[in-house]
Amino acid sequence: MKILYHHRTRGRHVEGVHIRGIVHALRDLGHDVSVMSFPGADPEREVPEAAGGSGGRGRLASFVTKLPGIVFEMFELLYNLVTLVRMTQAWRTQAPRLIYERYSLFLFATVWLARRRGIPLVLEINDSALVHRVRPLTMKGLARRIEGWCLRHATGLVFISTYFRDEAVAAYGQIAPSVISPNAVDLSRFDPARFDRETLRRERGLSERTVCGHIGAFAHWHGVDDFVEAIANRLHDVPELALVFVGDGKTLPAVRALVAERGLSDRVLLPGRVPHEDVASWIACMDYAVLPNSNHYGSPMKLFEFMGMGVPMVAPDYAPVAEVIADGHTGWLFPRGDAAACVERVLELARLTDERRRVGHAARDYIASERQWRNNAEQLLTLVPAGAVA
Structure with missing residues (x-):
């Protein structure tokens, strides 16, 4: 079946990982998949951070994202015209049997055109006007009206968590048929x-240590800064424990300063951002991992990558996380927002080698059976009318 994957993101970092995962899985299932990206974006190619995008079009994307709220949202609305032109051109050369779109706020042209042409369209919902966003919405009412129309008129919907779907149903009423499809690996x-493993640990100064790690952005809502501050005074209780926090972001300077101030540079390793291709090698150095905080609706990619590597995770009990981690079986949950409980569990597990290994093996088995990208691709195809899948 000819499938057109459409997205309006820059296709970088976690977005790019997700796009590549779905596209490659659909191709592995025998489908002919083409990708229509934001001009200048190329999610099928992992571009080094220093490259900064694809020339002038990459700089254009960076410029647009820095515009004031109302101006940025007007550009998002105008992108419907760009989408109509590009989709019409694509139809002339190679009409798809299915459109799969990574949903973006204010983007309705694809749904409208697919309905007009009688082509099934499945929306993957990773963002919404209903949830708290890093970039606040100015035209929230309009965004919600457009979103409700899209969710009611698509052929099918893929939500990353049950919480996300429940919020949509509560706000918009009867929506299109849907599946719950968390991230994968x-x-x-x-x-x-x-x-x-031992060579990597030796090269990175982690030999003879029990290593608890984290990989991700240093944003305040991820809670890394609060976690490091909470555990700093307790590390002397478990002298064999080392912490490795990979990534960068707004709170990294504060964490670096805290580590230096407390004299913990030999116990807390902060290597900064690494290319996604190197993430697995860092996880390989770890005995277990911690996710200090998350949000009510998200499906953190890091859960699946750690679990896929057989590294069990301590994580907050938000509903989307609890859909993936079975407490005491494939990981350990603590009450969200309770930094003290998180620290206690991390310290306790530092000396429970057999428990970490048992749970790590179960976590990898779960990912292997249920949460590979092929599983996601098979799920989304169940939303397509039988006659279209050929």
Whole structure:
């Protein structure tokens, strides 16, 4: 079946990982998939951070994202015209049997055109006008009206969590048929057998340590800064424990300053951002991991990458996280917002080697059976009318 994957993102970082995962899984299932990206974006190619995008079009994307709220949202609305032109051109050369779109706020042209042409369209919902966003919405009422129309008139919807779907139903009433499809992982890349664990640990100064790690953005809502501050005074209780926090962001300077002030540079390693292709090698150094905080609706990619590597995770009990982690079986949950409980669990597990290994094996088994990208691709195809899948 000819499938057109459409998205309006820059296709970088976690977005790019997700797009590549779905596209490659659909191709592995035998489908002919083409990708229509935001001009200048190329999610099928992992571009180094220093490259900064694809020339002038990449700089254009960076410029647009920095515009004031109302201006940025007007550009988002105008992008419907761009979408109509590009989709019409694509139809002339190679009409798809299915459109799969990563939903973006204010974007309705694809749904309208697909309905007009009688082509099934499945929307993947990773963002919404209903949830708290890093960039606040100015035209929230208009965004919600457009979103409700899209969710009611698509052929099918893919939500990353049950919480997300429940919020949509409560706000918009009867929406299109849907499935719950959390993130996933490519086990061929996240395979502990690929790595010489002891050599990596020795090269990174982690030999003879029990290592608890985290990979992700240093944004305040991820809670890394609060976690490091909460555990700093307790590290002397478990002298064998080392912490490795990979990534960067707004709170990283404050965390670096705290680590230096407390004299913990030999216990807390902060290597900064690493290319996604190197993430698995860092996870291979870890005995277990911690997610200090999340949000009510998201499906953190890091859960799946750690679990795929057989590294169990301590995580807050938000509903989307609890859909993936079975407490005491494939990971450990603590009451969200309770930093003290998180720290206690991390310290306790530092000395429970057999428990960490047991749960780590169960976590990888769960990912292998249920949460590879192929599972997501198979789920989304269940939303397509039988006659269209050929």
